[in-house]
Amino acid sequence: MTDAWPDIPYGPWKESCATLHLWTQIVGKYRLARTPWVNHSWHATFYVTSRGLTTSLIPAGSRGLQFDFDFIDHSLIGTVTDGSRRAFALQPMSVADFYKRFGELTDELGVTTKINGRPNEVPDAVPFAMDTMHGSYDxxxxxxxxxxxxxxxxxxxxxxxxxxxxxxxxxxxxxxxxxxxxxxxxxxxxxxxxxxxxxxxxxxxxxxxxxxxxxxxxxxxxxxxxxxxxxxxxxxxxxxxxxxxxxxxxxxxxxxxxxxxxxxxxxxxxxxxxxxxxxxxxxxxxxxxxxxxxxxxxxxxxxxxxxxxxx
Structure with a gap:
């Protein structure tokens, strides 16, 4: 037995897990909307980093951009190859609020992109902009x-x-x-x-x-x-x-x-x-x-x- 493998029982953070899942869908759909299709949808995924999860570099015309979930300082960070950087804190907020803040972040970075506003692979999906039910963040x-x-x-x-x-x-x-x-x-x-x-x-x-x-x-x-x-x-x-x-x-x-x-x-x-x-x-x-x-x-x-x- 080792402390390197943390205890993560699902029940106590069930609501936070559901919220985080939907937040990642919003950011993931941004990558999906800007990246040419790769076999088996490999162009849409995230990767584990030393602080959380990343989209890796996303094309944006002659520039590139990247979004990172930082699960140490708890923030979503957007960076662009021209040096621009914006972020906002990850804290209890509804999916609708996260969707709005993410849109504002992309506006500030000058990389606004329209995404599909409905979740995938979740039961009884509610459009992101209307989802005020999920808002936990442990x-x-x-x-x-x-x-x-x-x-x-x-x-x-x-x-x-x-x-x-x-x-x-x-x-x-x-x-x-x-x-x-x-x-x-x-x-x-x-x-x-x-x-x-x-x-x-x-x-x-x-x-x-x-x-x-x-x-x-x-x-x-x-x-x-x-x-x-x-x-x-x-x-x-x-x-x-x-x-x-x-x-x-x-x-x-x-x-x-x-x-x-x-x-x-x-x-x-x-x-x-x-x-x-x-x-x-x-x-x-x-x-x-x-x-x-x-x-x-x-x-x-x-x-x-x-x-x-x-x-």
């Missing part, structure tokens, strides 16, 4: 969530090094509010049926255009009211749900259609990194083996620091 809980993301980001990146095939960055999807990494077999997948609430079918179908084994972490919500790691395959091969994976506390959730591992199991393990890596490796191996991926061509030993990958 700064301590948000900081602990970010510190958990720092640990998860590190392990997912290490896991990512063991694959030669196409693999996504480790990134946070603001629609589903999960930190994820995805491996690809290289083969086309059957057309996804779509139907994900709050997500246009063309986006879903492009995201799942090729066979995947995907894993990640989310803080809780919906049918899973605790922070958890997940792993799934699309399309799921026959027998996937009955495979034995590690650690023993991991299980297949029939409703979610994926393997789950409670965050608390990893946090309390004698070696959290190895506990999580075991889950990532065994769930991936189950998917790749049952779907007959060309594993000899796709896999490699995990990377080592300052050691070139052997040929």
């Amino acid at each position: 700064a301590d809980a948000v900081n602990r969530f970010w510190r958990a993301l720092v640990q998860v980001d590190r392990v997912l990146k290490y896991f990512r090094t063991g694959f030669l095939g196409k693999v996504s960055p480790v990134h946070l999807f603001w629609g589903s509010f999960d930190l994820a990494v995805t491996r690809f077999s290289g083969r086309r997948a059957p057309l996804h049926p779509g139907g994900i609430p709050g997500l246009p079918d063309p986006v879903t179908r492009e995201a799942y255009s090729h066979e995947v084994s995907s894993a990640g972490f989310w803080p809780g919500g919906g049918p899973v009211d605790y922070p958890a790691f997940y792993s799934y395959a699309y399309p799921a091969p026959n027998g996937f749900s009955s495979q034995r994976v590690t650690p023993d506390e991991a299980f297949f959730d029939e409703k979610a259609g994926e393997f789950l591992l409670p965050y608390s199991v990893v946090k309390s393990a004698s070696d959290p990194d190895q506990s999580l890596l075991g889950f990532l490796e065994t769930t991936y191996e189950a998917a790749a083996r049952l779907a007959n991926w060309d594993r000899a061509a796709l896999e490699c030993p995990r990377g080592q620091i300052d050691v070139p990958r052997p040929l």
